[in-house]
Amino acid sequence: MLLVLAQVCLAADPEVSTAFRPTDFRPSDPLNQAAFEHYYNLDYDAAIQDFEKILARHPNDPFAVNHLLSAVQVRELYRMGAMNTGEYSNDSFIGQAHRPADPAQKERIKQLVEQAERLEDAELARNPNNVDMLYARGVTRGQFALYTGLIERAWFSSLRNAVGARRDHERVLQLAPQYTDAKLVVGAHNYVMGSLSFAVRMAVALAGLSGDKDKGLQYLNDDYHANGETSVDAGVVLMVFLRREQRYGEALQIARAIGPRFPRNYLLPLEEANLLRASGKNGEAQAEEQYRRVWQNGREGKYGSLHYEMAAIGLGDLLRSEKKYQAAAAAYELVSEITGADPELLQKANLGAGEMYDQLQNRDLAVKKYEAVVATNSGNAEADKARKRIKDAYRE
Numbered sequence: 001m002l003l004v005l006a007q008v009c010l011a012a013d014p015e016v017s018t019a020f021r022p023t024d025f026r027p028s029d030p031l032n033q034a035a036f037e038h039y040y041n042l043d044y045d046a047a048i049q050d051f052e053k054i055l056a057r058h059p060n061d062p063f064a065v066n067h068l069l070s071a072v073q074v075r076e077l078y079r080m081g082a083m084n085t086g087e088y089s090n091d092s093f094i095g096q097a098h099r100p101a102d103p104a105q106k107e108r109i110k111q112l113v114e115q116a117e118r119l120e121d122a123e124l125a126r127n128p129n130n131v132d133m134l135y136a137r138g139v140t141r142g143q144f145a146l147y148t149g150l151i152e153r154a155w156f157s158s159l160r161n162a163v164g165a166r167r168d169h170e171r172v173l174q175l176a177p178q179y180t181d182a183k184l185v186v187g188a189h190n191y192v193m194g195s196l197s198f199a200v201r202m203a204v205a206l207a208g209l210s211g212d213k214d215k216g217l218q219y220l221n222d223d224y225h226a227n228g229e230t231s232v233d234a235g236v237v238l239m240v241f242l243r244r245e246q247r248y249g250e251a252l253q254i255a256r257a258i259g260p261r262f263p264r265n266y267l268l269p270l271e272e273a274n275l276l277r278a279s280g281k282n283g284e285a286q287a288e289e290q291y292r293r294v295w296q297n298g299r300e301g302k303y304g305s306l307h308y309e310m311a312a313i314g315l316g317d318l319l320r321s322e323k324k325y326q327a328a329a330a331a332y333e334l335v336s337e338i339t340g341a342d343p344e345l346l347q348k349a350n351l352g353a354g355e356m357y358d359q360l361q362n363r364d365l366a367v368k369k370y371e372a373v374v375a376t377n378s379g380n381a382e383a384d385k386a387r388k389r390i391k392d393a394y395r396e
Helices: 014-018 032-040 044-057 062-080 103-126 131-151 155-175 180-194 198-205 213-225 231-244 248-261 267-278 281-299 310-321 325-337 343-359 363-376 381-391
Strands: none
Touching (some): 062 131, 131 155, 155 180, 180 213, 180 231, 213 231, 231 248, 248 267, 267 281, 310 343, 343 363, 363 381
16 A cells, blocks of 8 residues: 556546456455455454454465555554555655554564565475465565555665565566556556656666656556456555646546545545645635535544544645635634544644634634644644744734
């Protein structure tokens, strides 16, 4: 999760990606479909319970282990605050975690990685060209690359595992070109490597690495349209990469195709609003409407206890960019209405509201909002900004 057309245009046949067709997940188990529905609807606790039952019935199947591994890891990344696609739209490709990882979850992730690799390596020792096991090992290595990069922040280890995942899946595609699921890792890796600066590309080339942005996008597009096990993941990654390329129309098609399939996943309609806003003046009115729709759906309970308050912050940021300071302040204030709002999001909202009140010459109310930021958490960057604003009124 979480890290995308030269010959096949997404606009050419929108029916391909919008029609929902059941996917054959591995291992063959009747609970898989429900497990993945929970997974993509961000109900990670329910997904993990289902994947644990599947693994209990298929204890020697690395696909079952990998699915549980993915759910456990993504749940932890979400809890850490590293799941906002907007933070992957710049050149770093590195999501910034906002809270530390749970040591117990770190141990569980490593245990599942080891369990999967034992099964995969045992089968590959018997048959090095077993494409299913090569694919499964590449998935495990890819998951461990995410773990070492986003949780441990160990970049060299992450790169080593990412390269191992790519090579496993390139081998799969050599042996079985129709194995489209393998194009997710190969495509994403090609795009990232192809997006590096010339100097960095030359350095990594010495290690035998290369990249091609167009090939990466094409592979992800192929996977997205194939309705395989990784098609949804490929669509999300492709959407993020197309956003980086400022190909907003194509990215919007993906958001609008995948979003309705998973109605409790607020991140997809929120990303639609972000894309509309990024597309420029012509999309701002639609973006405002979409932010308000996500917010209202959240207030009506459609997203459960998920942190849909990001929609209010997005709305505030949009209105602020339009210099509608009173409306922006009102949007930021919405976050305070939520019981159990994410503390960091509440800080951002109070800081934004305070800055808007300063713009509106309401200094007393602005200072109250800044003091609320510091009271929530006095030791982070938002608190540092708030303390500066208490001393000196904010001006744009």
